[in-house]
Amino acid sequence: MSQANQIVEAGGVTPPATVKVWDPLVRIAHWSLATLFLVAYATGDDIETVHIAAGYTIAALVTLRVIWGVIGPQHARFRNFVRSPAVTFAYLRDVVLFRAPRYIGHNPAGGAMIVALLTLITGSCITGVMMTTDAYWGSKILEEVHEIFANLTLGLVVFHVLGVLLASFEHRENLVKAMFTGRKRAG
Template sequence: MERRLVWDLPTRLFHWLLVASLIVQYVTASWLENAMQWHFYCGYFTLGLLIFRIFWGLFGPKYARFSHFIASPVSVFNYSRTLFSRRSLAYTGHNPLGGYVVVLMLSMVITQAVSGLFMSDDIFMEGPWYASASNATRAVMNTVHRTGFDWLVAIIMLHIAAVVFYTVFKKQPLTSAMLHGKKRTKKPAIPSSKLWLAAFLIILSAFIVYYFVVIAPPTPVAEEVYY
């Protein structure tokens, strides 16, 4: 079987930039002192990445599209029965079960980035929506941001374990395909990575982030100070 382009360049870049961003987010919040400003910047970047991925899931090349990897419950069930078999069908894009894990991971990271906008470190730094949120909203977002991350780490561990399982047991080298984009398949390669469309969607995503971080948040009402 020939090696053909399956994962376009923007999808691959998205994946590895997401991995790097989450590492930075963890390190700046939990390991480093005084790195909150960088946590905020990288959080906005991650939000932009995710907005881009949603657009890409709608308008990107075939295998990156949600419509291609959100499968019917029947195919998920049928695929699950062959999960531990070495002879299960190797999918060109995400397999039916993996497709849902992708959706779950994306939703969890979005939740993480959005809840961050309502966070405060209780010292100097406030996310752009913190000041205008009620105490109840702040409390919910705080819980979501802190416990959500632990759940995210659990799913990421599962994801990495699954990739190792596919590589070692099922002899399907998925990671190298996420690096160079090519898989051995009988299906046709994607015609192009649609780089011009990607450039446009990156600019649009950056603008949407700018809108939600800088333009839209209501200006905080100055707290009254009594002397």
């Protein structure tokens, strides 16, 4: 008998079996990136040393996550959740119609969101580093591009949170909790 079958919650209800989905590196990187992005966004021009430290840490985390997306475990690998635009748009159509299939790992929309967020955050990191060099010190144009990347990222974060809430509702599972625990309902 498995461990899940031996646990009984209050009221005599046996909880559903769960499976390990997201490894600690994915979860720590996810929550660290979210927190550090908010710190960097909030400090901006006001607390430059904190903003720069957060930015460099974000750059390191993005680099680590991209490497992990190639060599990490099954649900961390990009090849297992990044889908074609056609598949992604078909999935989004099914979401609107409340008939989207449930995925154990990231769904096609989640995969597209990860790629988009990593791309925009990378753009913010590159432009941020460039602004610290002699060649681009004080460049107003580069500063504007950096801010555009940051604002677009913030917009995607809002859509990401809304998508997580919608998928949680549609499939009756707590995806936020799953990103903390690393486990999702098996069936």
